[in-house]
Amino acid sequence: xxxxxxxxxxxxxxxxxxxxxxxxxxxxxxxxxxxxxxxxxxxxxxxxxxxxxxxxxxxxxxxxxxxxxxxxxxxxxxx
Numbered sequence: 001x002x003x004x005x006x007x008x009x010x011x012x013x014x015x016x017x018x019x020x021x022x023x024x025x026x027x028x029x030x031x032x033x034x035x036x037x038x039x040x041x042x043x044x045x046x047x048x049x050x051x052x053x054x055x056x057x058x059x060x061x062x063x064x065x066x067x068x069x070x071x072x073x074x075x076x077x078x079x
Contacts, residue, residue: 002015002017002049002052002053003016003017003018004016004017004018005049005053005061008062012062012063013053013054013057013059013060013061013062014061014062014063014064014065015046015049015050015053015061015063015064015065016065016066016067016074017042017045017046017049017064017065017066017067018066018067018069019038019042019066019067019068019069019070020069020070021038021041021068021070022070023037023038023068023070023071031071031073034068034071035068035071035075038066038068038071038075039066039075039077039078042066042077043077043079046064046066046077046079047079049064050064050079061079063076064076064077064079065077
């Protein structure tokens with residue numbers, strides 16, 4: 001289930017997927033590594049969401065983000 005997709009003020013399609021994944025203690029002070037771990041872990045799932053949104057809306061997805069509750073931030077995912 002896609003958590004959130006919307007058209008921003010520029011009419012660009014954006015996907016946001018909320019994640020509650022645990023981040024190991026040793027990665028808490030290494031945000032780049034933690035962000036890459038999350039992006040890599042969920043990249044295939046987000047690719048499917050992107051494909052579905054593009055088919056449904058007939059518009060290209062402009063950006064895909066994970067929002068990590070554990071890190072308290074958004075992470076842009078390159079697909």
